Amino acid sequence: AQSVTQLDSQVPVFEEAPVELRCNYSSSVSVYLFWYVQYPNQGLQLLLKYLSGSTLVKGINGFEAEFNKSQTSFHLRKPSVHISDTAEYFCAVVSLNDYKLSFGAGTTVTVRA
C-alpha cells in the first residue's frame, strides 16, 4: 500500500493570509489524489480531487492543489483564509493497483483574527 505524508501537523495562520498544506506520497504506480476537510464535530467532505488532466485542480471554498508527479506531491493552497477555514485537512491517495484510499495523518489549520 502507498504511504501518505502530511508534512505539517499544525498550521496556525492569520485571517486573510495565504496558506499551503503539504502532502507527499509514495507509490510506484499511477495514483488518484484527494483533499478532504473535517470541520469541528463533523464528518469529512471532499475539497478537491485529481484524477487526470491539468495538474492544477480547483476545489470548493477557494482552495486549489497542484499535482507534481516528479516530486510525488499534491500541495493544497488558498490565497486568503477565513476564520471559517479552521478545520483539519486530510490528503488521500488511491493507487491504481489496489484502489484502496490511504489517508495522511492530517493537518490542523487554525485561523486567527
Place this chain on the structure above:
Amino acid sequence: DVKVTQSSRYLVKRTGEKVFLECVQDMDHENMFWYRQDPGLGLRLIYFSYDVKMKEKGDIPEGYSVSREKKERFSLILESASTNQTSMYLCASSGGGTAGAGPLTLYNEQFFGPGTRLTVL
C-alpha cells in the same frame, strides 16, 4: 443531499462486550467503508464492501468484523471490545458502476457520516 448516518454519536462500553456500530446511507451507493480515526494517525481503513454480502479487509481488520445484508446498511462489529479500540469510527459510502463492478469504482468521492466516538472502559 447525500446522507450517511451512524447510529450513535457517543458510545461507552466495557471490555469484553460485543459492540455493534450501524451505518446507513440513502444514496443507493454500492461502496461502503469503515474507518477509525486516531490523533496523529489520520484515518485507517478497517473494512469495506463494494456490494451486498461482499466484504474486503482494509489495513487494520484485526478485532473487527462487518456485515452487509442490505445495500444501504453496513455494520461494524467488535466481537470483544478492548481498550485499544477506543477511537472515533467513521463510516463512508461512495457510488460506482453497476452492482458487481467491484473495486474499479472505489476511487469515487466518499461521503462520510458524523462519526461515533467509542470509549471502551
